[in-house]
Amino acid sequence: MAWTPPEKFIRHVGITRVRQKLKDPGNALILPKTVNFGWEQFVMSVSRTRSMQVQVDGLSFEKRQVLITEYGTLTADAINVFVDEATQEFSFTVALDILADDERPSYAGKIGAAVADLVMESLGFHWRANAAELKLIPANANPANKKKEKTPDYVYDPGTKHGFKKESIVILEAKGSLSPVQAKEAPVKRRAHEAYKRQVKDFIGTTAQGLTIVNGFAVAFGAIPGNKTSRISIASPQKVTVGTKKTAQFASLSAAATGPMFTQLLHAEPQKRHEEGHEHQLDRVHIEQVQQRRDGRGGDGDGGERGGEGERGEPSGRIAFANYENVFLMCGARNASAFLRRILSGGEEGGTEPHERYQHFWAVGSSGDILVADDWLWWPPFRFGIYEPSARRVLRAAANNRFGPPHTVELPIAPARAGAPGEEFVMQGDGLALARDWPPHGPRRTWDLENGDWV
Numbered sequence: 001m002a003w004t005p006p007e008k009f010i011r012h013v014g015i016t017r018v019r020q021k022l023k024d025p026g027n028a029l030i031l032p033k034t035v036n037f038g039w040e041q042f043v044m045s046v047s048r049t050r051s052m053q054v055q056v057d058g059l060s061f062e063k064r065q066v067l068i069t070e071y072g073t074l075t076a077d078a079i080n081v082f083v084d085e086a087t088q089e090f091s092f093t094v095a096l097d098i099l100a101d102d103e104r105p106s107y108a109g110k111i112g113a114a115v116a117d118l119v120m121e122s123l124g125f126h127w128r129a130n131a132a133e134l135k136l137i138p139a140n141a142n143p144a145n146k147k148k149e150k151t152p153d154y155v156y157d158p159g160t161k162h163g164f165k166k167e168s169i170v171i172l173e174a175k176g177s178l179s180p181v182q183a184k185e186a187p188v189k190r191r192a193h194e195a196y197k198r199q200v201k202d203f204i205g206t207t208a209q210g211l212t213i214v215n216g217f218a219v220a221f222g223a224i225p226g227n228k229t230s231r232i233s234i235a236s237p238q239k240v241t242v243g244t245k246k247t248a249q250f251a252s253l254s255a256a257a258t259g260p261m262f263t264q265l266l267h268a269e270p271q272k273r274h275e276e277g278h279e280h281q282l283d284r285v286h287i288e289q290v291q292q293r294r295d296g297r298g299g300d301g302d303g304g305e306r307g308g309e310g311e312r313g314e315p316s317g318r319i320a321f322a323n324y325e326n327v328f329l330m331c332g333a334r335n336a337s338a339f340l341r342r343i344l345s346g347g348e349e350g351g352t353e354p355h356e357r358y359q360h361f362w363a364v365g366s367s368g369d370i371l372v373a374d375d376w377l378w379w380p381p382f383r384f385g386i387y388e389p390s391a392r393r394v395l396r397a398a399a400n401n402r403f404g405p406p407h408t409v410e411l412p413i414a415p416a417r418a419g420a421p422g423e424e425f426v427m428q429g430d431g432l433a434l435a436r437d438w439p440p441h442g443p444r445r446t447w448d449l450e451n452g453d454w455v
Contacts, residue, residue, distance in 0.1 A: 002039045003083070008090040009036040010115070010221075012185065012231035013242055016193050020237040023205060024214040027163035028239040029123050035232065037090075037118050039080075040426035040434045043382060045117040046076040046110065048326065048432065049174075052130045052154065055326050061334050068330060075110055076382075082107075087228040090115075094226040096178055104178055108221075112176020113153065115232065116219035120172060123240075125156035126413060126429030127315040129322035131171060133344075134209050138202035150199045152216065157320070159313025159411070166408050167316045168214040173199040175220040183222030189233040192220035196235040204237070210407075211316055311413045313429075317397065317405030318344065324394045327432050330384045332373035335359045336391075339449045340398055347403030357449055359395075363388070363442035365424045370433050371445070383435035387414045390431030391447075392454075399452025 011034050051068040059067075084091045096104060120128070131152045138149055152171040158164050173195045177183040182191070200216035207213070215238045223230035234240060321340045328337035336359040361371040370385040389412045397409045414431040425433040446455040
């Protein structure tokens with residue numbers, strides 16, 4: 001059910017600068033003038049935000065896989081039924097009126113979470129987890145108050161990017177509205193601001209599981225069915241510049257090469273592109289140079305060693321392990337996923353069961369650098385895989401830290417495969433990949449989870 005044309009965009013992007021002093025403010029972030037994304041990126045963000053919701057202790061991996069299928073991947077197709085095909089703006093038709101009163105808020109929440117994840121990915125926050133992973137406690141918590149505190153939805157790790165120190169994380173609360181009234185500009189802006197005050201503000205500056213929450217975002221999405229447009233409002237104390245100036249425009253285009261989210265982050269009018277042709281040409285040269293470094297072209301490695309992996313990040317071990325526990329489960333790699341969960345839960349004495357020690361993969365695609373598991377779940381039309389260098393590095397770190405996640409893990413940022421014609425896979429920065437068609441199988445490979453290497 002891919003979109004035609006293959007990309008959608010959200011035109012109206014608003015920023016609300018919250019007045020809150022940050023001990024570690026980081027660098028200013030650049031957000032594109034319009035947020036563009038393809039069908040595959042939308043599917044990945046819908047699927048992973050839904051599947052993170054069932055990433056909790058107490059559920060077997062078999063039950064989680066059932067929930068991921070029903071609660072996660074199929075949700076994107078259900079949402080897509082109502083996407084307006086008559087415009088390139090990401091918007092919805094009045095067919096949403098057929099939904100029951102209790103269903104529309106549920107759809108809106110799922111869309112809001114996916115759009116917020118797309119925004120965070122475009123800003124370069126590639127590793128994420130359910131906020132419940134950290135058992136967050138607000139700064140002003142009253143131990144005598146037994147009422148459950150409202151917490152944010154997700155945590156993101158910048159991987160030492162954006163000027164943040166190691167073991168720094170940011171939190172995110174996502175909101176969505178499909179109401180004829182609440183999806184207007186002013187209510188969406190107000191909702192983002194209120195969400196920040198209620199579910200983000202009081203956690204800034206606290207620590208959880210040894211990680212420092214240095215910043216937070218509340219992202220609200222709104223679309224009135226039948227209006228052929230939509231909007232985003234972002235509330236944060238961190239400086240976020242929307243790409244309205246040439247300098248911001250250049251930075252956003254550069255981000256397209258260093259963040260695998262988009263093939264093009266800016267939606268410029270044709271006349272403006274013509275007038276600024278020289279500037280865009282220079283930008284494109286810069287993008288290609290950065291992309292060559294990202295893909296490892298011209299490096300001294302083969303794509304599997306450090307010299308060929310391009311840009312790297314250094315997220316905290318806990319967020320990295322939680323991120324890939326979810327990714328491996330989405331790819332059908334149940335043993336690898338369970339291995340990471342045991343570490344997150346405190347490790348265990350002795351070794352794993354013989355049938356759990358090894359994770360079997362197939363190397364797929366023409367380049368062979370995408371892995372899928374033997375028990376790969378083929379959820380038509382969704383076929384998830386993982387970038388081999390990402391899988392190898394995180395599993396090697398897991399083998400070396402079996403009783404608790406390390407402070408940080410050095411990981412490659414997956415090269416940009418954002419859906420250009422002829423690409424077999426679309427990838428996000430942590431290496432989660434989505435196949436566009438049934439990819440050709442390469443060799444079968446087996447990873448020894450205890451020894452941390454290929455057999």
